[in-house]
Amino acid sequence: MSTGVFVYEVVMQQLNDFYQLMLSQQLIKASELKKEIDEKIEQIKDVKEEEKQHQNLLLYYSLLDFKYKMLTDRVSIRKDSFDVMNDSINETTDTLIAYYYHSFKAEHALLFSNYNEARRQYEEAESLLGHISDELEHAEFYQKYAVLHHHISQMLTSIEYTNKAKTIFEKHAGYEVKVASCENTLGTACIFLKQFEKAEEHLNRSIDLLKKHNADKLILVVRHNLGLLYATQNLSTLAIRHLSEVTEKIPTHFKALFLQAREHYKLKETATAGELIAKGLKVCQEVGNEEYMYHFSILRSLNDDESVELLEEEVKKGITYFKDQDLWDYVEEYSEVLAVRFRKLKNHEKVSDYFDVCYEAKQKLLSKGALK
Incomplete structure (x- = not known):
């Protein structure tokens, strides 16, 4: 066996191990292994080799490097972070690597609220999933696909996929953190279905599991959703208590910044709300x-008590975007805000x-089983 083939096989096995560590959320071990892999990859890059095997390995590395950043340093990811991999995929790409490409590209699209693209990429990934025998990989897909359905307000479908994932993860030792993530997804789905008691049970169960594994970063994700739970019930003070813990530890968490700002606005604490809105807009621009630039812009208009004409201008821009992304829950929410505002002014035509x-x-929400 030549040295080149041996190195290829060693690195490929290390990449497989690296992915499994990420899948089970063993990020400290994953970080240690990544350092070893990075050194070998730099050596491989120096070799002028255009063979299919060589290109597959480098693409696999790039994809897993992206996945690692998604888990450990999400705020560093930009809209163009996936571009370097787009030119590497072709008809000679290994099936498993092609699956990862479409699955991770969907995650990237989801991160930037490009739900239509995320759906397209997950459908491509699903078409390749049948070639993969590992049921844990199927569970990972179900969980990610559930998150997409949550974002596009298809909560019952989200719950269905989450339960499929959870059933598989529960059968395997070492995947308790993934079970906790499933509990978190179930909890957030229950919030939107107005099943608040069930939501609280799922979210607290998630936190209990995560505490056993010292998964502090993931606990903050769940705490954000507890904030959402209480905000949805207009329990603003309780919501702020959870959300402020998230924004203090992760100042760039724009979703938590938005929810916290909105709760301060509800309490007529406009100065505090204004500061959080400014921070949130800055993060979203960076x-x-x-999507969240529209949310923040509309909230800023409300918080600043701008004229109804200026508010309408912001809402119309947002509604155009939300319709394009099939986010009909926000179309409903913001058009109702304007209707109520115009009713106070007795502008019945606008109402x-x-x-x-x-x-x-x-009607759109009803047609996809997402009416709240």
Whole structure:
């Protein structure tokens, strides 16, 4: 066996081990192994080799490097972070690596709220999943696909996929953190279905599991969702208590910043809300998250008590985006805000216009089983 073939096989096995460590959320061990892999990859890059085997390995490394950043340093990921891999995929790419490519590209799209692209990529990944025998890989796909369905307000489908994933993870020792992640997804789905008691049970169960594994970063993810749970019930003070812990430890967590700002706005604490809105907008501009720029801009208009004309301008821009992304729950929410505002001004024509938009959104949500 030549030295080149031996090195290839060693690195490929290390990459497989690296992925399994990430899959089971053993990030300290994954970090240690990554250092060894990085050194070997630098040596391989120096070799001028265009063979299919060589290109597959480098693409596999790039994909897993992206996955590692998603788990450990998500805020460093930009809209163009996946571009370097787009030119590497072709008809000669190994099936498993092609599956990872589409699955991770979907995660990247989801990170930037590009739900249509995320759905397309997950469908591509699903078409390749049948060639993969490892049931843990199937569980990972189900869990990620469940998150997408949560974002596009298909909560019952989200719950169905999450339960499929959870059933598999529970059969395997060492995947308790993944079970906790499933509990978190179930909890957030229950929030949107207004099953608040069940939501709290799932989220607290998730935190209990994560505490046993000292998964402090993931606990903050769940704490954000506890904040969402209490915010949805207008328990603003309780929501702020959870959300402020998240934003203090992760100042770039724009979703928590938005929820916290909105709760301060509800309490008429406009100065604090304004500071959080400014921070959130800055973060969204830096990372390129278009969806939350619209959320923050509308909230800023409300918090600053701008004229209804200026508020309408912001809402119309947001509604156009939300319709394009099939986010009909937000179309309903913000058109209702305008309808109520115009009703106070006795502008009945505008009231009628925006209640029509509300009705359209309700029908869209009803058609996909997502009506809240």
